[in-house]
Amino acid sequence: MRRGITVAAIAGVLALTATACGGNDGGSGDSSGKKAAEDPQSVSGSITWWDTSNEAEGPTYDKLVAAFQKEYPKIKVDRTSVSFDQAEQKFKTAAQSGKGAPDVIRTDVGWSAGFANLGYLQPLDGTPALDNVGDFLPGPLSTAKWNGETVGVPQVTDTLGLLYNKEVFQEAGIAKPPATWDEFIATAKKIKQKTGVTGTMLNPEGYFSLPFLYGEGADMLDVEGKKITVASPEGVKAMETALQLTESDVALKPATTDGYVAAQTAFKDGKVAMIVNGPWSVSDSYGGKAFKNKDNLGIANIPAGSTGKAAAPIGGHNYSVYRGSGNKDAAYLFVKFMSSAKSQELTAKEINTLPTRTSAYTAAVTADPAKKAFQQALSVSRSRPVIPGVGDLFVAFDQHYVKILRGDVSPEDGLKALAKEWNTKLLKDYTVG
């Protein structure tokens, strides 16, 4: 029977491929980091670093890598630029198979818990990588913890603030930026009336709706109580505030694709007077025609909700070491170097990032009004729920938030549908409440 032979041949091939794939040699590098701690200069070898920073930021990091190699001539660092959009999935694929994963990766603070939960990240407590822990700001540090272990070293932090066009404010006769969302709407109306410039444009991403939620005392989840709280009455109220903005003629209709770019472009071209954005956008704004004169860019804290309290989410990046790294000693030294106050000060000065170390907010850094303003904005920021896959919450959140802002569903129905989707797909052990 001919078929029999084919089957036998296939079986043989399968056996071959199975063994070929199974041959997993978990690199048995010295994981203690003892060498790095006791005699850093003796550490040698090469490490790969996946850097997710953008093109404009690249040269600064190249400079830092060069400085590191000068200090540790025996270590070679290969900075590999990985696009931020793809880094999370790319790292997961590489980390799981153990092939091609980097020794050090720059992770978004939202990824840390997810990676750590799957066992991909090396706990850094007690290693040279985590140097002078007390110096870190508590908010960013909390994003790097998982199950009581520190799995990342905060590199940069950010939060959302209210950016505004001072010239337009002056023309409309408004003295100071709005402190609450009600004031925000009133300000936008006045600006439209007096100058013809539209008040604002919302970015229809879930992340950018968090200030509305926080302002009403709501949150996406109650992690300790294992509850999905986004659809609470406070949450609904928050969405109504956001909706009120888009429905009044003081805001441009949010763009549903590339919403971030659309809003940012409208702001820097001077088409809208205010925008909610983070410190990373400042240098981009300076390139727009409205802010050729840098002094024209005003930065204030995020407006408060009806509770009178304001809060914005903390974002940023951590450095993490891959658990399967073959050269952890070098990786620790590199992370330590890159997150040092000196390195943070340099990146803050050159590429407008906010340091995560108290000591890096030197006079030279805070001399820049934008950084000073965002340092101030950090005082009203809070960490997002630290759970694995918090980023995936936002995929669903974005879709429902868009529908709410478009008026396709009411805030209440939209949030309920969102809570249900989280509950059935991502947070099965949570209750909706």
Add this chain to the structure above:
Amino acid sequence: MSTLIARTRRSFATHWYAWAMVLPVVVVLAVLVGYPLGRGVYLSFTDANEANIGRVIGDFEVPASYSFVGLDNYWHILSGQEGSFYPRLGWTLAWTASCVFLHYTIGLGLALMLNRRLKGRSVYRVLLILPWAVPAFVAAFAWKLMYNTNNGVLNALLGKVGVGPVDWLGDPFVQKLSVIAVNTWLGVPFMMVAILGGLQSIPRELYEAAEMDGASPWQRFRNVTLPGLRPVSSTIVLLGTIWTFNMFPIIFLVIGQAGGTESEILVTYAYRLAFQGVRDYAGSATYGIVILSLLLVFSVFYRGMLKRQEAAQ
């Protein structure tokens, strides 16, 4: 049983040379097709995901803890419990049908035009084949720029004639029309070239004879051209259906992740299952097998239908 072995032995003894010749092909196919397919089928019967699959990361070892769940995954999807299968299947079918219809009819029209003796025919042929030469992802990004609500060229043109901007990629319904337009643009050239080839293989004498008999152009088209094109048409429609059903890049790149899940077809959804959150290998594999089965069933029925049609004539 013994006769079977004897027969195998005899067959091998006489045809061993042939077996040796096809062995490389068998090996390559087994590695490239057989193994992934088998693995996919196996995974679809388990509850494997990224968290419970075995892995060794440096000194850290996690044993596999996923288990065999039989037909659970299939039941979950086909019973509608999962909630997104049937609406998505409906849209996938609508998408496939409308795209293939447009591909075929527009392709046929263009092919008929190009088959006439007109000036600069070869230039037109080259120009019309261009969309097909453009990689799908380049086309997707180019269209995405054109569809942009605020800065896209389409809305700029509409603005010139006094029509307000259309939210091409925002509204779920318009979104669907937009991706169908992109895929039509992309798929017509292939159909056109294939049909053009088919047209040229129809013997000229048939047309002459029909003309002698006093057949009108429409009658000639119906009774000579269409039957003459049948072998080509049946193949390209089948191919087009399978390609469009699984047309990943257009949907994924033009609409993107945000925007809305309603316009996702089955394959892009299967991709999301596999590459989002804690990767759901089992769920994604099940979707893959379901998609494969749907296409297999379709191909078998379609072939059967054509055979019956041929027999009837």
